[in-house]
Each structure stands twice: as C-alpha cells, then as structure tokens.
Amino acid sequence: MTDARITQLVEQAFAYRGYVTVQRHDGSTLVGFVYHRDGAHIEMFDERAAHRLTIGLHDISDIVLDGDDAAATAHERWERRRGALESRTTSAWGEWEARPTLILVALPIELRGIASLLGEDHVIARAIGVGGSAAHVVAETRPRLVVSCGFAGALKGSLSAGDLLLGSSVQDESGDAIAAPESVLRVAREALTHLRVVEGELLCSTRIAATRDAKRALARPGRLAVDLESWPAARAAERSGLPWLALRVVIDPLELDLPTFAGETRTGYVAPALRHMLTGPRAMLELARFGIRTSVALHSLRRAMERLIPALGRLETEELHP
Helix, strand or coil: CCCHHHHHHHHHHHHCCCCEEEEECCCCEEEEEEEEECCCEEEEEECCCCCEEEEEHHHEEEEECCCCCHHHHHHHHHHHHCCCCCCCCEECCEEHHHCCEEEEECCHHHHHHHHHHCCCCCEEEEECCCCCCCHHHHHHHCCCEEEEEEEEEECCCCCCCCCEEEEEEEECCCCCEEECCHHHHHHHHHHCCCCCEEEEEEEECCCCCCCHHHHHHHCCCCEEEEECCHHHHHHHHHHCCCCEEEEEEEEECCCCCCCHHHHCCCCCCHHHHHHHHCCCHHHHHHHHHHHHHHHHHHHHHHHHHHHHHHHHHCCCHHHHCC
C-alpha cells in the first residue's frame, strides 16, 4: 500500500509549476518536472529535458519542491501590487511589452528553418529536444506568449506533407485536453489566410508513431495529427497563466511509414540516417523521399511563421487576456 504521505507529496508535485527533486529508497535522486501521475506511478521529464521517466510510487521516499515556481512568483508580485494604479499593459511578470514571444521546437533542423525570422525584437526560439520539457524554458524566459511548432505525423488521410495544422486543442495520451485561447487562434487564422491550414485537435504522444499502423491506431474523428511536444508546451503555458498556440506541419502522411532511424527519439539524426542509407538501394530511395518531405515541410513552416510572428507580436495585453 502506498504511504499516504507520498500520495500527498505526489499531488503537490503535480500541481507545482517548477522542478522537483524525487528521492528514492535506494538513495538515488531525480530532478525534473512532474507532468502526469496515477495511483501507482509518476511521469516526469528529467532536468535536461532529454528523457521521460516513469517512477513507481513504492520507490519514492520523499519529494522536495525546490525548483523555481514561476507562476507563483508572478502571483505574489500581483498580490503586492494590488491597490496601486498601473498601466493596463503591466503584467505580474513585469512590463508586458518587454516579455518575449517564446517559440518552442524540438529539433535543431526545425530551429534552423525559422532562424532567419528571429531578428525581430522580443522573439526567441529554443530547440528543447524531442518530447522535451517546456516548463523549465517557460520559467526561465518568462514570455508573454508560447508558440509550439514543428513536425507532426498526420492522422487524417487527406493530409499531405507540408500541410499546416493549427491546434484548436491538444490532448495527451490519458485523454486530458487543453483548448487553445480563442483570441490567439483568431489572430493566427487571419495571419495564415491563403495558406493551406487545417484546424483541429492535436494528440501529443510519449513515443513517435513511426508506422501507418501506429498512426491508424491513434486516429479519431476531428484529430489531425500526433506530435511529442504540443501538450508539454500548452500545459507549461497554462500553468503559468500564459496564452499559447500550437502550429504543426505534416512530415509523414497517414499511409506512409517513417524510416526506421526516425522512429526513435535521438539527440541527432545525421549519423543514423547515413547508416540507414548504407543498408541498400531501397533505403537510399526511402531516405531521398523522406528528405523531400522534410524540405517541403520546412518550407511550409517557414512561410507560415513569416506571417505569424509579426501578427502575434502586434497583440496587445488585453487581446492576449480578453
């Protein structure tokens, strides 16, 4: 039977918006962000945002909430200000206009695809790894708006490589869902007019859906695609009281399998791709086709972000928080 004290600590850690230290009975410790829990386990990102960890409650001896809870800090700042006259554009984070728009991607190749667009003031982008934790980056940068963008696998047969997907909501594997703020969606729709954009639900998985069978198993009416990053980004933003947006681009249609090397989460894909290519002519052709789809997806994402970044930058505080 799980210790009631541990159960209570798990609930506190799950509600917390910073990093925690989990101490185990074997004497080891793990530092990270708890993003899910059930009656038997917790799931967390490690502090480097490189791995997802599952820990049984029976293995836990203590949990220490020792990270920076950015949202709590913002609330305390707001409490101190109550009763004072301030501009409508002053936020609990500080001067709202000084806060950046934070763009989160998973892979360096996605970051390079939009790097030339980041010369604008108050726009920053971070590559946090496949399935990486957004919570630490959000707490560190204290943005005005969080945008998750990058590749996704299609869950609808009508979607092709390069199609843009605007997330009206994101859902995790447990069925929990977060709806995107309508004020931000409205601006995104207007900015992306005349581009091929489909709006609907995005599913966030803890593993890459690399085959057509895996994607078919995840398909549901109204669900557009699957990725690994939209849910952590939306959850981190929501916990910090920030608006967010998820914009994905299809890299693999529903009926296509990813190359085997792309079906695993890695820190880099160049060496695995080269090894895959050397396995034979069929692999070389598969890699060439994958490269074409990647180029198409990156071009589409760049075109969208060229329009979206300036439009989001013009949003006023009252528009982000209607």
